[in-house]
Amino acid sequence: MSENFDVKLDGKSYLPDPSVKEDAWIKDYDKVYAESVKDPEAHWGKVAEELDWFKKWDRVREWDHPYAKWFTNAKLNISCNCLDRHIFDGRKNKVALIWVGNDGKEEVITYRQLYREVMRFANGLKSLGVVKGDRVCIYMPLVPEQIIAMLACARIGAVHSVIFGGFGANALRSRIKDAQAKIVITADASLRRGKRLDLKSIVDEAVVNTSSVEKIVVLRRMTPAMELFSEIEVDFYEIMEGVEKECEPEVMDAEDPLFILYTSGTTGPAKGIVHACGGYMVGTYYTTKTMFDLKEGDVMWCTADPGWITGHSYIVYGPLAVGATILISETTPDYPDPGVWWDMIEDFDVTVFYTAPTAIRMFMKLGEEWPEKYNLSSLRILGSVGEPLNPEAFEWYYRVIGKGKCPVLDTWWQTETGMHMITTVAGEPMKPGFAGRPVPGIVADVVDEGGKPVPPGTGGFLVIKEPWPSMMRTVYNKDERYRQYWTTIDNYYAAGDLAVKDEDGYIMILGRSDDVLIVSGHNIGSAEVESALVSHEAVAEAAVIGKPDPLKGDSIKAFVILRMGHKPGDKLKLDLVYHVRMNLGPIAIPSEIEFVESLPKTRSGKIMRRLLKAQELGMDPGDVSTLED
Structure with missing residues (x-):
């Protein structure tokens, strides 16, 4: 994206029942948020006091751009x-x-x-x-x-x-x-x-x-x-x-690494995101407790898998740090029938339900009669994660599953952030299509390429302006890749997402600005899929894009140039699909493969995937001044 663009914003909003705010951990978002950004060290230090430490910290935060230390010299074990x-x-x-x-x-x-x-x-x-x-x-x-x-x-x-x-x-x-x-x-x-x-x-x-x-x-x-x-x-x-x-x-130092979690890279192999013990614990504990408004009797079901950051933060470390009861299941949402998840919510009196827009859209397609068969009255909080929750899915989720009484949290965050960054705090007005406002302690904004805030209603790049406890500490063995996050747009953390902010400060996520695809809530790097295709003996070069899919979010389309001596055909398409499946797994399989003679490239040789996408979707290709031919 080389210039700003205007986005038409729907001003529709829903106000939860006043009782939600009366009972919530955060009763006055504006007051709590203002205090948290005025003195972030006091805010996060107060949260950390609720947890157990072998030795308390000397300082809450040390910030030497682009590196942060949180709870310096504190000792703990998560x-x-x-x-x-x-x-x-x-x-x-x-x-x-x-x-x-x-x-x-x-x-x-x-x-x-x-x-x-x-x-x-x-x-x-x-x-x-x-x-x-x-x-x-x-x-x-x-x-x-x-x-x-x-x-x-x-x-x-x-x-x-x-x-x-x-x-x-x-x-x-x-x-x-x-x-x-x-x-x-x-x-x-x-x-x-x-x-x-x-x-x-x-x-x-x-x-x-x-x-x-x-x-x-x-x-x-x-x-x-x-x-x-x-x-x-x-x-x-x-x-x-x-x-x-x-x-x-x-006995772990607060800055000792806790885990490495690989996430898709835009220009190469997957990146090993490194999270540290102390800050990650504080961030996931705080957001689990306050964003989901967890109380002692709650039963929380996050339908993710610990193979992704959502499972790390909101199945394992966050809920268990709070002391919650968590439900986990190997079941898929439509087997043995599309009522299996609703049956489990009724059976176990699930109160907090956190799932992906992909699943919500699938249930919409299957019809309201399935959830209507079950008593979902135990539900208190609904959440969404993995990609933007489109307004139609929000409306359905709120009305059919939440019966118009449950707050819906459309959460924006990343493997790199470790915790929720933007959502709508339980009890605050909800706007379909908008993730919400920054979590207390988080300074988020929408800016142009130079880092200057853009006006409300104007699209730009989503950035985080200040460090936060659960931020990644580095990319394993690739620290220069870590530094790129903090040096691409001014001195801010560049999330790689396009966004727009309204007059009330609510942020809508518009999608990725880079080459990461979100397929059924899973981040898939275009480079990994392309690499898998090129490893096939018939393929000389490949480019993949994401196409909007009503269920998956993105479906993968591959453009493939064949080596001399190989001819395009349905049999070869099947071979390539099988090849990708065996290399990367079923989540990375292209839904479409098109054999082409050439690919659009810059003069430096980089494939211009946005041109392929614009052509595929019938959109204006924008600035093509760097196109080689």
């Missing part, structure tokens, strides 16, 4: 805040996790049980030689053991890298190699729509030529149990046998 403190504050027998499997199997785990399992598995990891600072790759289905593994790593100071179980062998291998993971934790299989999806064979392929991997820990779910042949393979539960029941938490 697992203690998610587990130990609840054991001693009366929540020992409170339910921490409810798990529902694809086959309807249920498991209920209290804070006491989770605490014990985490300590045993932590000691099991130590018995394999894992020490503070080692990287541990977790490639698992959404089962309680995945969360146990994450918290066990945090307890002993190992840096976990959770990789979504839908990725293929090449994507998994690249992430293992980049992180130099010492241990890979996986399962024999995941279950989806009643079908077994093998994970172990993908790991076997991925670890070939990864010299850092010393052990593969396998959760054996299936009957009969698969044999573990290799000298490096061990069973998930067997490493917990015969170990000490207690595991002293590693």
